Amino acid sequence: MPKGFTFLPSLALTVAMALPLAAETQADADTVVARVNGDEITLGHVILARASLPAQYQEIDDKQLYDAILDQLIDQSLLKQAQDGVVPKHVALALENEERSLLAAETIEDVLRASLTEEALQAAYDAKYANGFDEDEYNASHILVETEEEAKAIKAELDNGADFAELAKEKSTGPSGPNGGELGWFGKGMMVPEFEQAVIGLEKGQISEPVQTQFGWHVVILNDKRTAAAPELDEVRGELAQKIQQDAIQAKIDELSKGAQIERPALEGVGPEVIRQLDLVQE
Template identity: 40%
Template structure:
């Protein structure tokens, strides 16, 4: 039988979240649901040392509440801040009650618990240390330098802004191409005849795209077609297309602001990796004979020479 390691999660928090659904399920049939009450105003911040509850004399503080609020497992989407704070206090009370019972049962004295405690302490220490140190690397100057270097490496790409009409067969595509070349509005014909649900309501408009975003036959035709002209029918795996090119341009380079968050994450990850490598190099690490081999230390087997 699997050990129920997560039974403690069925606390006041879980029960409180379940109650609204339970109440709705038990409502009399045919009764109209009541109007949703206005959201409770966000609660004022609680100072870290402020006691919000006591369990057998042991305090639960605003600081404890803040730590629980940051726990991804307790994100509680759809619950407003005031309700969440109240639910978290109930959760921390259950946590404290359970922890006190576990202490009384001497759970903390077992070798297994001590190993787990040491592991999670080391993990939490490392996470906090890496986050603190790595954020020092994500300076505005470093981010700007990465952006400038990245922009230099970006190759200019041509983009096309085009419309298309998709149909099932060549004969129908030829008729549509003739209508448009005869003066009918492309957007109106697209709305009337196109089988592409994604662009039909937009008059066949596909927006701007680079060549690699489209299947080869479509891309080749669209990028060769002069601006303002309508193509003959083009066959792809999706059917038959009639294409009109509206505009062409060189794809604009992304701005610094558009890439800043991505660059910051890159700088943080790189700083963390570099820091771990530095710490390993400076540490005295001894792997005993009982340790499994590290993948980084395993050498690939030499390939046998080809027989003549």
């Protein structure tokens, strides 16, 4: 592990981190594992430092990693003490930001834990899919050619009774040509807009006029149409959970905002470019 590595937890880490249950031990987070000129380093400091390490370091043997982390914390304590108790402005501000972030993360964790229940998931699922899944799916075939003239000629042949699949095998330049132009089932948003609009406007068995897309000119036939079946709860569990949690966090922020006194004083003569002025936080 490189010397000088700084162990600063982040908001994302705090929200995501779930420390495993420790084996039975008489030690706790307040157990002192080192003192540097009287400043205590505890087991809790070591545990959180290890939890904030990149994944590649966490694979190191526990004994080696423990010693390396403790060495780092001791070194950092010595370097910290060299400041003789002086806390530079930028450090104080960074610590305030970090404290704000970590405590906000604790509130978020509480909200997430309370909001994500099986009852909430089932209610969200029922609200979205109680009346089925009202999206149409389409089964279509097409013949793709390079020019409008070719497409019009193909449409004329089809209008005179030519077999669509045979004509696709003979003349389509698209990869579906050998399969008679069949594209299988697809939903909205899966095809380029011009092609999708042409398909949506067709009745079952109807053949379109030539349609131009970025790929060339198409003649399309709608083979079939159906309403997509609603997915099972487990198939959309992750999507529903994310929405429930996002809504719960926003609701908590809205609730807190209503009862808070929030002021944003106007800064005369100060523009947004001020955020780049690092010299303002230097002493």
